[in-house]
Amino acid sequence: MKKLTTLLNFSSDNELFDYIISTLKLKGITQWDYFVKWEKVHNNIKPYEVELNILNVLIGKENIEEELTNLILQYPKVVNIIPLLLAIRFKNKAEQKINILTDLKTFEYDHFDLSIKVPNKLEAENIASFFVGCGLGDLVKDKKVKNLVDYATGVEVGLDSNGRKNRGGHQMEDAVEVYIKEVCDELNLSYLKEANAKAIKNAWNIDITLDKSSRRLDYVINKNGNLYFFEVNFYNGGGSKLKSTATEYVNMNQYWNNQNIYFVWITDGAGWLSAILPLREYFDKAEYLLNLEMLKNGILKSLLINE
Incomplete structure (x- = not known):
């Protein structure tokens, strides 16, 4: 027994x-506290609040690619928040590269580097092209979001659910x-x-x-x-x-x-x-x-x- x-x-x-x-x-x-770790969410957003508010100027603009290129050249740090807006967590923050398959027949790729600290105009245009290509351009152009800080908070809540x-x-x-x-x-x-x-x-x-x-x-x-x-x-x-x-x-x-x-x-x-x-x-x-x-x-x- x-x-x-x-x-x-x-x-x-x-x-x-x-x-x-x-x-x-x-x-x-x-x-x-099972549902959302709110403190963690807000702590993840806080370091990027300035950049998110800078990107808010894009909301409702017509030529997003050109506007964003200029913003990147003036405020290079806005590039840092693009992965956040797409709910991407890079394991290596110093190596944030994305390859996009653009042709299924020839298997050609476009290459984008989101880790560049001070992009030149060509690099800024490339990053802006990525922003538009992945759908973020239409999101802000069509005013589907009113504030990118709020949007990013929602993204973090979703990531936290994992x-x-x-x-x-x-x-x-x-x-x-x-x-x-x-x-x-x-x-x-x-x-x-x-x-x-x-x-x-x-x-x-x-x-x-x-x-x-x-x-x-x-x-x-x-x-x-x-x-x-x-x-x-x-x-x-x-x-x-x-x-x-x-x-x-x-x-x-x-x-x-x-x-x-x-x-x-x-x-x-x-x-x-x-x-x-x-x-x-x-x-x-x-x-x-x-x-x-x-x-x-x-x-x-x-x-x-x-x-």
Whole structure:
């Protein structure tokens, strides 16, 4: 019988597993900051506000290419905001080149360099041509936008939505940390967040061997030299990832146990309803499987006191 089964006063491991499944947070854990990181959006816009306002003079003009060429020659920094207006993130800001296929039969390309700091007239004309060719010219010419600062803010909101998957993971980590911090404070224990072997060595002078050089543990608690490793995740939807994660954690549990380290997997979400068998496989082979409801009911404190 599992230690958790005894700690929670269940009569069997099957009853414990049924409890875990029945108390999954099916409504998710979405919090207000999940949708948009507004501070990040505004911080990304602020460095370009002057250039965006300079480009506002193009709105409603007829000859956008000529007007923009002159603007670029007067204010070269306006070139920096063209990728932003197109929702492009260049990995290397010093190398912002775009090739446009212009003929499908001959595979000829036009080449545009948006990283030029001080364009000459020919380079400015080329960049202006790109601005018109990609559709931004008609956008401002036809007054489809009234203010490029507002438009760019909307673009940043769209780009920020790509980070929602990561934010979902961070929200689960933040939710779990509330309980970890509370218990550690109460029991006078120390913990680390996103810790690797070096951080553990520096904090507690304990050596561990990692299965991957890049491995970072979501949380680590030190109880009188005994380490508890925590992996934390939340799945709103199903998919093959859940099965592979469960299999990985079976191996991870054994790996840490072989080093006399306790491994605790805290997971939750409606996604597990479509992957009960992989979760059950982990449950049968590992000692500690927790969800948020169990944390709410104080299981973490019981686990640390009685282990």
